[in-house]
Amino acid sequence: MTTQTVKSTLSATKIVSLAFAAILGVAIISVTGHVQAGALHDAAHDVRHATGFPCH
16 A cells, blocks of 8 residues: 555545534434423433432
């Protein structure tokens, strides 16, 4: 592999990583924006109990 090929591959990897992070972020914001507030609270509450984090 040449230096140019390695730089090109790393650049492509960064672009794919950034695109995936952006898509994941938009998906999370979209899903949480359409879910009832009570459902989000219940999900967070259950996770807190499952990890042993005190929430009361």
